[in-house]
Amino acid sequence: MAPQSAAPTAGPGVTAADPRRWLILAAVCCAYLMVGLDLAVMNVALPDAQQDLGFTDGDRQWIVTAYALPMGSLLLFGGRLTNVLGRKRSVLFALIGFAAASILGGAANSFGVLVAARALQGAFAALLSPACMSVVATTFTSPKERGKAFGAVGGVMAIGGSLGLIIGGALTDSLDWRWCMYINLVFAGVAFLGSATLLTEQPRQGAHMDIPGVVAASGGLFCLVYGFSNAEDSWSGPSTWGFLVTGVLMLTGFWVWQTRTANPLLPPRVVADRNRGAAYLTTLFVGAGFFSLLLFLVFYMQTILGYSAIKTGSAMLPMVVCTILVTGAAGARLVPKLGPRPMIPSGLVVSALGLAWLNFIEVDSTYVSALLGPLVVIGIGMGLIYSATANTGTSGVAPEDAGVASASVNVGQQLGGAIGTALFSTIATDTAADWLADHVAGEPSRSQLHQAALEGYTVVFLWAACALALGAVVTAVMLRSGPLPMPEGDGVAKEQSEPLIADRV
Numbered sequence: 001m002a003p004q005s006a007a008p009t010a011g012p013g014v015t016a017a018d019p020r021r022w023l024i025l026a027a028v029c030c031a032y033l034m035v036g037l038d039l040a041v042m043n044v045a046l047p048d049a050q051q052d053l054g055f056t057d058g059d060r061q062w063i064v065t066a067y068a069l070p071m072g073s074l075l076l077f078g079g080r081l082t083n084v085l086g087r088k089r090s091v092l093f094a095l096i097g098f099a100a101a102s103i104l105g106g107a108a109n110s111f112g113v114l115v116a117a118r119a120l121q122g123a124f125a126a127l128l129s130p131a132c133m134s135v136v137a138t139t140f141t142s143p144k145e146r147g148k149a150f151g152a153v154g155g156v157m158a159i160g161g162s163l164g165l166i167i168g169g170a171l172t173d174s175l176d177w178r179w180c181m182y183i184n185l186v187f188a189g190v191a192f193l194g195s196a197t198l199l200t201e202q203p204r205q206g207a208h209m210d211i212p213g214v215v216a217a218s219g220g221l222f223c224l225v226y227g228f229s230n231a232e233d234s235w236s237g238p239s240t241w242g243f244l245v246t247g248v249l250m251l252t253g254f255w256v257w258q259t260r261t262a263n264p265l266l267p268p269r270v271v272a273d274r275n276r277g278a279a280y281l282t283t284l285f286v287g288a289g290f291f292s293l294l295l296f297l298v299f300y301m302q303t304i305l306g307y308s309a310i311k312t313g314s315a316m317l318p319m320v321v322c323t324i325l326v327t328g329a330a331g332a333r334l335v336p337k338l339g340p341r342p343m344i345p346s347g348l349v350v351s352a353l354g355l356a357w358l359n360f361i362e363v364d365s366t367y368v369s370a371l372l373g374p375l376v377v378i379g380i381g382m383g384l385i386y387s388a389t390a391n392t393g394t395s396g397v398a399p400e401d402a403g404v405a406s407a408s409v410n411v412g413q414q415l416g417g418a419i420g421t422a423l424f425s426t427i428a429t430d431t432a433a434d435w436l437a438d439h440v441a442g443e444p445s446r447s448q449l450h451q452a453a454l455e456g457y458t459v460v461f462l463w464a465a466c467a468l469a470l471g472a473v474v475t476a477v478m479l480r481s482g483p484l485p486m487p488e489g490d491g492v493a494k495e496q497s498e499p500l501i502a503d504r505v
Helices: 021-037 046-053 061-085 087-106 111-139 143-174 184-198 211-231 238-258 268-272 274-304 309-315 317-338 340-360 367-393 399-439 446-478
Strands: none
Touching: 021 087, 021 111, 021 143, 021 184, 046 061, 046 111, 061 087, 061 111, 061 211, 061 399, 087 111, 087 184, 087 399, 111 143, 111 399, 143 274, 143 309, 143 317, 143 367, 211 238, 211 399, 268 274, 268 399, 274 309, 274 340, 274 367, 274 399, 274 446, 309 367, 317 340, 317 367, 340 367, 340 446, 367 399, 399 446
16 A cells, blocks of 8 residues: 655654544554453453353463463564564554454364464464554654553553453353454454554564574563463462573573674663663553452452442443543643653552552442442552553654564563462462461351452552552652653654663652
8 A cells, every 4th residue: 555645744854744643543542452352351251151161160261371371472572573564564464363363262162272262362462562552653743642642542551451341241141252252353343444544554664583582582471471370379389480480591591682682672772761661660560450450359349249240340430431531631731741750650659549448348348438439549540650651661762663662561561460460369368368267267157258358359459559659669760850752753752772770860
């Protein structure tokens, strides 16, 4: 497809804005929402899928893990592949692959086929996610418009998991669990038509594939995610520590290689910038804290309060609405003027306060008295975070690094989610067991089991709040004051190579 004619340039050295950029953003957000939904949409459908396909309770986790493993481990590879293939080709190829995998999963007649389909979804998501974000990073040139665009992307990132619970519950209750897979065809079809029509091919950015780097990074990330997934059952088993140690060693070797090779998969200059480094760490903290919220708050509402799947998802709506509103407003108005330093630490603190507030839930709490307030506060905090994080994580990168910088934003979230889920699951289980040992003699009653579980959940919320508070301190030190750099040349800001630890805070 031939590039459309450009509008008159705004000034020397700055490429004119694409007149169809907002339609491009809509198509990208549709694709990105599909990726986020699939992190959670099958969670509420697992009981029905298990009954239909006949797999065991121990196998259930693989329906979720099979998606997260390839996505988390292949993100950096997908980010670099975006620049090798081109952004448009990457988006279209990933959408076709994701849709085909969804058809396979919806038609699955066995546990193995469903797991394979979920793994394929995760692999194509690892290409689609950075490709979509790099499209936004290179399409929007005005700081104000860039803030709006990344505010929209941040909102989609924040609400994907929550909407997945709502949509998954509604589809499972009204139709069939298989529609949790088939629904992706709607999102993929809309995103494909929009991307095929609106996106233009760009010349190759001179990117080369670093094969040793791909092997080391993908293998290391796979081992870490898989190791932390196994840690939910046991921290002492070889399947946990063996994979964790292997992952650390492989990633260490990967970083050493990146500093020496001529065409690194993840150029050190991408993460050496203080703002971008802080953005990647933010997604790590948020992944740990927010994933724990989704997981354990769902457990609380369904197992203790007795909410149905669709009621549980609907209960998250106030948080979703607040996140969308704050992300849009802050991304459009505050981030372009103030930069990320006031936004990200403040959002982490506000979200931490909301998580700490959940410490006061009881076994007989009502939604309005115990959950509505914390969910609103957390939604506001997440809106402040997401309004700036995606924008900051891709700000100032050269065109050939846009894909891998976009992927780095998502790597932190995936790793944080794996670490948080494993660590907080252990804390919740141990806390519940300790409470039963201290308060129950003999067989515990149903109410005592509920109280023990509640003790575990509230402790987890406090630890998650501490993780976000720590993230606030770290990012406040790392982030530079002032707005993000102005775009230059082809619409991408000039590279800033100021190191992470610098003399100006």
